[in-house]
Amino acid sequence: MKQEPGKAEAEIAKIGGAQVLRTVLTYRGTGPPVISKEGFGHNPNGPQPLPSWLSEEDLAYYASKFDKSGFTGPLNYYRNMNQNWELTAAWTGAKVKVPVKFITGEVDMVYTTPMINEHINGGGFKKDVPNLEEVVVQAGVGHFNNQEAAEEISNHIYDFITKF
Secondary structure (H helix, E strand, O other): OOOOOOHHHHHHHHHOHHHHHHHHHHOOOOOOOOOEOOEOOOOOOOOOOOOOOOOHHHHHHHHHHHHHHOOHHHHHHHHOHHHHHHHOHHHOOOOOOOOEEEEEEOOOOOOOOOOHHHHHHOOHHHHHOOOEEEEEEEOOOOOOHHHHOHHHHHHHHHHHHOOO
16 A cells, blocks of 8 residues: 555544554454555444453543654554565575474464465475464454453463474
């Protein structure tokens, strides 16, 4: 997504950080989120209740931090994708050679993005990560799996590191 600096920030300022965060944190669509004509705070699935792992108080706290610092930093990450690729070009084709347990959510917006799921489950990921020991796909869990399924994540991490 090519976005001129300031445009997205102005749109977010109109609707408020809380609405943007609510939309991002409750998103359950497959594939990457698409910003509709209605803007950042619009959820095409309609208003979503907060999940059990996120209270209104938590949302207000996170929103207050973004309202103070803004969204420019996170947005700049996406605006900088081409340069990120250029800066990491020296590692193209490099293999991850340490033991790995990969954990993702079944409805994670990245995992469900076309070609990502196929790469992970079709053998391409294992070629890049030869010591991949396990891929765990958590049923009903989205992009924020460390919060959505905190105890399950902790158990997976604990089980993995105790082998060493």
